[in-house]
Amino acid sequence: MNPFIRSLHPYPFQKLAELLEGLTPNPEKPLIRLTIGEPQHESPQCVLDKLADSLKSGVNKYPNTKGELPLRKAIAEWTKHRFHLDSIDPETQVLPVTGTREALFAITQTLVGEKSNTLVVSPNPFYQIYEGAGILAGAELYYLPCGPETRYQINYQDISDDVWQRCEVLFVCSPSNPSGTVTTLDDYAYLLEKAREFDFTIVADECYSEIYFDNKPPLGLLEACQQLGNTSYDHCLIFQSLSKRSNLPGLRSGFVAGDANILKPFLLYRTYQGCSMPIHHQEASVVAWQDEEHVEKNRDIYTRKFTSVLEILTPIMKVSKPEAGFYLWPELDIDDETFCTELYKQESVLVLPGSYLGRQINDYNPGSKHVRMALVAEESQCVEAAQRIRHFITNNQHLMTKYQ
The missing domain is CATH 3.90.1150.10 (Aspartate Aminotransferase, domain 1)
Structure with a gap:
């Protein structure tokens, strides 16, 4: 065992x-x-209708781990519009996943192992998958407190370079679970500087990003990259889901987008992991990502x-x-x-x-x-x-x- x-x-x-x-x-x-x-x-009726229609042809084929091109295109277009990106390539910078939970776990197994005495750095409190993924990858967890004394924000500048040196994965949850705070552009600028210097990946769990108030959409990591000139999204991945955005937790549909140099080995890992999204779920997901009403x-x-x-x-x-x-x-x-x-x-x-x-x-x-x-x-x-x-x-x- x-x-x-x-x-x-x-x-x-x-x-x-x-x-x-x-x-x-x-x-x-x-x-x-x-x-x-x-x-x-x-759940949106347009998605349920498409799901039912797709059953006729979707269950008699093995789905592609990379996802069908129409879904990757729909995700890329949504991401460009939502985060004001100049470009994102559906061939190399987008990968559909069966919900962010399994993908957050899997990306950790993909990324951890090159450094000695590896750290997975996580907010505290946190979504338990961050911790479990790090433990099962053989990494040590390093926790960043975000309590009432800092208004539930993390003070990243308090972290020593010794920690960044050992870090391979930094989990950022924004909007955060459980406090609902949003990572600022200044914080992302600092984290990107450290990620480049010490070669770790910023893994941004953004599954709550579409539930916001007063017409103020939260800043996303790729959006911050665009504003900061990192247009290839180096060292950065976002994880998005239809569960919260579209009330479809049972569809198990989401995506990872960002650095193509990370997504390429991640796709290889997932090919062996065997977690490709069913075709009828993919076709229903296209409808969901294309509808904002x-x-x-x-x-x-x-x-x-x-x-x-x-x-x-x-x-x-x-x-x-x-x-x-x-x-x-x-x-x-x-x-x-x-x-x-x-x-x-x-x-x-x-x-x-x-x-x-x-x-x-x-x-x-x-x-x-x-x-x-x-x-x-x-x-x-x-x-x-x-x-x-x-x-x-x-x-x-x-x-x-x-x-x-």
């Missing part, structure tokens, strides 16, 4: 199940889950939900609207596990303890005393959950004092 498997941490939802073992939610109130980031809005409607729904929920919660919690994404990341006055279990028992609302998304480094876990709330359910459910949370906090001031 691979010895690195023993080093994997339990997944956050496994830890949550263990935390709740033996506990029961309030039987008088239907359970509302705000835990997993699985979009619950309707359903994406705009999706953003409108999230905007309404955040407005309604924050009106209820901001008077009694340290919480604010994220720059982008569909999570709330409130800071608590009590232990996050206690908040989670008591809220579950009293109000039948389930949230995810923030400490499960982070790691304790030097006696500090930046996710502690936070919970993640995914506003993915229908607006009425999200509002009901917010009202129950407000009721819980109002009626449990003794807990807030006891566990401070």
Whole structure:
């Protein structure tokens, strides 16, 4: 057996199940889950129609690992338009993937191994695939804290050149999971300088980039490259998905785009890995990437939900609207596990303890005393959950004092 498997941490939802073992939610109130980031809005009908039509011819062929040209062209055109790029080559700079989760894992296996004492550098808190991919590639993880003391941004200039020297993969999540902050152009300029100097790859997980507010689309890594003169996207890859943008988590469709010199060996790796996207999924994905109307409607729904929920919660919690994404990341006055279990028992609302998304480094876990709330359910459910949370906090001031 691979010895690195023993080093994997339990997944956050496994830890949550263990935390709740033996506990029961309030039987008088239907359970509302705000835990997993699985979009619950309707999938676009135009995509579903194409998926059904494509079944007639799509399932009797082996799909190409590289993806069919119409899909790569649709992705390239969307990327050029969305990120204001002069050019991106669908032949060499775009690769369809079966969701960003598997691709983030696979790219790490492709990139890690050339340097001695390799580091995979990750934000903290983080999406657990970053850590698991690094561990199973045999790398050491180096965590960058992004807590309330820095307004949930990473101070990259605090990182020593000794760390950059050992780094082979830098994970950037922007908009971030869980806090919803966006990496700035200045930060990207600094990271690009370091990536060139020390030869590592910036892996930008941008799967939340299309859920934003006030008509302010977040800056993407390739967009930053364009503005900074790195028009071949050297040392840079973005990972995008239809799961959040188009409410299609079950389609398992996304893409990687950027540096052609990295995508070429990545394609070779994937040819052996055997994870090519089914042809009927590819044809449906073309329709999704070419349609923005359903994406705009999706953003409108999230905007309404955040407005309604924050009106209820901001008077009694340290919480604010994220720059982008569909999570709330409130800071608590009590232990996050206690908040989670008591809220579950009293109000039948389930949230995810923030400490499960982070790691304790030097006696500090930046996710502690936070919970993640995914506003993915229908607006009425999200509002009901917010009202129950407000009721819980109002009626449990003794807990807030006891566990401070």
